[in-house]
Amino acid sequence: MINQKLIFARAYESTIGPQISREERPVFHLTPWVGWMNDPNGFSYYHGQYHLFYQYNPYDVQWDAMHWGHAVSHDLLHWSYLPCALAPDESYDSFGVFSGSALEMRDGRQLLMYTGVRKEGNEKSSKDIQVQCLAVGDGLDYRKLDANPVLDASCLPEGLSRHDFRDPRMWQEQDGSYRCVVGSCDRNRIGALLLFRSDDAMHWAFESVLARNDGSIGTMWECPDFFHLDGKAVVLVSPQDMLPKGFEYHNGNGTVCMIGRFDPERKVFIPESDQAIDYGIDFYAAQTILTPDGRRVMIGWMQNWDTCKQTDYEERKWFGQMSLPRELSIRDGRLYQQPIRELSLYRSRKVAYEQVPLSGEVRLDGIEGRCVELDMRIRPQSADKPYHKFSVRFAEDEKFHSLLSFRPYESLLKIDRKFSGSRRAFIHQRRALVQQRDGEIHLHMILDRFSVEVFVNDGEQVMTATILTRPEARGISFVVDGQAVMDITKYDLFAGE
Numbered sequence: 187m188i189n190q191k192l193i194f195a196r197a198y199e200s201t202i203g204p205q206i207s208r209e210e211r212p213v214f215h216l217t218p219w220v221g222w223m224n225d226p227n228g229f230s231y232y233h234g235q236y237h238l239f240y241q242y243n244p245y246d247v248q249w250d251a252m253h254w255g256h257a258v259s260h261d262l263l264h265w266s267y268l269p270c271a272l273a274p275d276e277s278y279d280s281f282g283v284f285s286g287s288a289l290e291m292r293d294g295r296q297l298l299m300y301t302g303v304r305k306e307g308n309e310k311s312s313k314d315i316q317v318q319c320l321a322v323g324d325g326l327d328y329r330k331l332d333a334n335p336v337l338d339a340s341c342l343p344e345g346l347s348r349h350d351f352r353d354p355r356m357w358q359e360q361d362g363s364y365r366c367v368v369g370s371c372d373r374n375r376i377g378a379l380l381l382f383r384s385d386d387a388m389h390w391a392f393e394s395v396l397a398r399n400d401g402s403i404g405t406m407w408e409c410p411d412f413f414h415l416d417g418k419a420v421v422l423v424s425p426q427d428m429l430p431k432g433f434e435y436h437n438g439n440g441t442v443c444m445i446g447r448f449d450p451e452r453k454v455f456i457p458e459s460d461q462a463i464d465y466g467i468d469f470y471a472a473q474t475i476l477t478p479d480g481r482r483v484m485i486g487w488m489q490n491w492d493t494c495k496q497t498d499y500e501e502r503k504w505f506g507q508m509s510l511p512r513e514l515s516i517r518d519g520r521l522y523q524q525p526i527r528e529l530s531l532y533r534s535r536k537v538a539y540e541q542v543p544l545s546g547e548v549r550l551d552g553i554e555g556r557c558v559e560l561d562m563r564i565r566p567q568s569a570d571k572p573y574h575k576f577s578v579r580f581a582e583d584e585k586f587h588s589l590l591s592f593r594p595y596e597s598l599l600k601i602d603r604k605f606s607g608s609r610r611a612f613i614h615q616r617r618a619l620v621q622q623r624d625g626e627i628h629l630h631m632i633l634d635r636f637s638v639e640v641f642v643n644d645g646e647q648v649m650t651a652t653i654l655t656r657p658e659a660r661g662i663s664f665v666v667d668g669q670a671v672m673d674i675t676k677y678d679l680f681a682g683e
């Protein structure tokens with residue numbers, strides 16, 4: 187049975203969505219069909235294609251009354267919109283259908299688990315009541331269960347909050363049983379991840395506190411993911427209210443990857459290390475999928491909550507993009523990320539230079555474009571001809587540019603969109619401490635119409651930012667203080683059909 191709110195949302199998006207032209211959207215990054223998008227939800231492979239749902243307000247370019255938008259893809263790069271999957275149309279989710287996940291059940295149906303939110307209290311002071319709910323479907327239409335919610339406050343261990351209990355991430359174990367991990371926090375808003383178990387994916391019971399924030403990593407932990415990769419157990423979380431820690435973590439909402447092991451007796455995760463997932467400005471709420479060929483692929487919301495609050499929304503037809511899907515691996519105890527390999531199928535017009543001496547301002551023939559891939563290796567010209575700073579400017583026109591700069595003595599890499607045309611006082615720069623290998627830094631940049639993603643040293647670190655400059659700004663130039671030498675390869679990235 188499809189409810190009125192969903193019928194309305196579907197009619198609205200299929201009328202207004204097609205009015206946004208392809209040129210007004212990124213080439214390879216998913217945007218909402220219309221309106222607002224935040225977190226990726228229900229990232230899954232079902233009946234021969236990838237499904238990606240997303241936090242969605244079709245009616246405005248600002249966050250409100252969360253629905254689940256829906257898109258499908260064969261290569262994780264080209265997406266087709268499907269009708270809105272879920273609307274906030276039940277008493278237990280009347281304030282919003284918040285983030286969650288998806289899987290294929292043993293009987294072949296697709297199962298969505300999401301957080302239903304309603305308000306308790308009065309107009310002056312009200313609080314969220316957050317519960318976990320299920321909807322079953324065929325890849326297009328979904329029916330919320332009569333038994334909803336399937337997890338509520340009665341399932342919570344002592345001291346954990348029913349106001350912050352959200353973002354279930356489900357998976358199926360080898361033995362066929364199901365698990366999910368849900369974010370919550372205690373009275374001091376210190377985050378915890380709760381593990382639940384089910385035999386039939388319909389009835390769920392508390393199993394353990396999988397991981398706890400010792401108070402040093404933000405407050406509430408949102409959007410958890412948990413999986414095994416390269417012999418390690420891995421937890422991804424997006425903590426709220428982080429404090430900075432060196433160049434690793436920055437203020438505000440952040441992303442954290444913890445690598446460790448899983449104790450199957452106590453059913454707890456024992457972290458051995460933690461690190462930022464992304465060192466740039468715009469990346470949050472990551473979710474992963476295991477592809478049919480065995481790759482662990484992650485996608486995140488390419489935005490920053492604090493920036494959204496200061497953004498000018500006028501003249502926008504959509505707001506919010508997903509990052510590129512990234513292949514994950516663990517090397518030497520660290521998370522590595524690579525742009526999904528399918529992207530290389532869309533390369534054209536290669537231009538390559540080796541050993542280009544760089545000093546002062548330099549432009550290279552054929553190195554330009556707005557939807558491009560740039561692979562750069564930079565080193566000093568020689569021991570007695572060093573450099574102090576290397577910058578690459580991109581999305582450049584006569585007036586504006588964004589840039590990436592590297593100072594080898596401090597080994598600091600900076601992403602900077604201060605000169606991109608922004609007129610607001612939100613975060614424009616972020617720095618990361620990176621490694622040089624044999625005196626060389628390796629930068630792999632993917633530029634799309636509204637974003638840049640930089641993979642440093644084969645994906646050891648990633649910096650992501652959205653950029654505002656008009657897409658016609660296609661210039662790329664280099665500025666070096668001192669004497670550097672660079673190997674560079676550029677490809678245009680074309681959308682294909």
Ligand code: FRU
Pocket residue numbers: 224225241252284285301352353408409470471
């Ligand atoms: C994270 C988040 C989630 C929540 C959703 C609501 O970005 O706050 O915790 O489910 O967004 O849209």
